[in-house]
Amino acid sequence: MKTQGQPLLGALTREFERVYLEVCARGYEVLERTRANHPATRDNPWQHQPAWPPSYEAYGRYRFLDTLRKAREHAASRVLEIAGGGGFTAACIYEDGREVVLNDMRPLHEELGAWTTGERLRWEGGNFFELQPERLGAFDLVVACEVIEHVAHGDQMLAHLRRFLRPGGVLLLTTPNGAYFRSKLPTHSQVKDFAALEAWQFRPDADGHLFLYTPGELERLCRQVGFSQVDVELSVTPFLSGHAGFRFLPSRSTLAPLYLSLDKWARRLGPTARERLCTQMLVTARAP
Template sequence: MATSTSRDHLLGMLTREFERVYLEVCARGFSALGRTSPDHPVVRDDAWQHHPAWPPSYEAYGRYRVLDTLRKARSLRPERVLEIATGGGFTAACLYEEGREVVANDLQPTRELFGAWTTGERLRWESGDFFALDPERLGTFDLVLACEVIEHVAHGDRMLAHLRRFLRPGGTLMLTTPNGAYFRSKLPTHSQVEDFTALESQQFKPDADGHLFLYTAEELERLCRAAGFTQVDVELSVTPFLSGHAGVRLLPSRPALGRVYLALDTWVRRLGPAARERLCTQMLITARVP
């Protein structure tokens, strides 16, 4: 593993050397990407930022999910980016580049956390419920990013229609969300919910406890097209060889085996669409406007 690589350059390597970057982040935490302010009190002792985590484990899964999102988003080369429900703003901070405007939104008052990131002071902050954001005021964007959000929203169709308003012609909406068809999933999927209005009082809660229901790839693609999106693509990723689900976490987890588990994960995903649908826990969806 090359430790002499300039840390910030790892972000630029994501699209062509994803495995290398992933293993670096497994070894050193997200601080390896060079966007973490090392002395900031919020992240000084944060395990996700500074501690190693190797597959198969939940921590290795989380690292993969973030990096895969950054890989796809950066490959689109957007000039203006809106991220809703940004949380601490780390993804937004990693997307910032000279000449690119990144607008970060969250329901919680997390703007002060942006000081934890080396590019945080260059993020534009928009607080509040993303449904209250107005494209007449914010303008339109090349990329709208919603990571792990739609499963917390009672009316996903309304969310998609609202976010579409922020996209320029040819712009892209990117969603990440758990795969409702995953064999370990215990929540109902969108088509199994009878009363979405009854879920309104439970929406917008954080973390996995706030998941109202999940989506299958087919359900989410159908909703995106109904909202006026075209070129809807769904990527399924993260098998138990990375996440540690189904007892795989009991296998040895150490640096020398990182590439082995990545290879096994890739092999499972190549078994075909039916296998991916049942064995992958994560979805990344891109949907474009005409």
């Protein structure tokens, strides 16, 4: 598939760390999907300002790029992203010859104008539970970033999204790791009454998290609704996020490669340690 001359996005799957450090140095505008001086992004620090680990901003950049990396690994002709916020992820997933359908509950006309490929995204508004595959068609890839922790009935969400996938299509979702040692929310298996959470679902940001999933819980739930080949990747230790007081470590460009190396080292300590040390979870599940 032809790219649009985006060297960093094109290098993401081969040189992830290089791209990550570039984004830490200059913000998301380095990906060349942001229109210069657009009012929606002109003063947005994520787009234009540096942020080095350990910090929340460096964690957010890693999570975003890791999602793009995984999405770009799939040769998807049709992509659906649900609850896509301002549409920047979808704008970065778009390539020539690829159709990207973007869903969100809010009108996104102003935000889509901020992205160089935003006008080529097809926007579908409303609650994603109201979307129907009979109207939208089938997709090779469905993306759901930081959504399932805001939904009372995750099994219903997964079953609904599976309906949009062609045979062999992939669901890609990201969510905080409920097994992380700093997590204070209950996990899926600890919730006694999911119906009681319905009044609180779909609220944005971390305040809207109803509960979290451990890797094992989410893998089992994916398989229960009919997905196969479920893979869970864990990432982002305090060396990047700044959690557990690591934010007080010196944060500068010369130390960022060291923190990346320490993060990789911590994630090699074994599955139990990885579940406790990593705050972020990326799951891919294939439709049979």
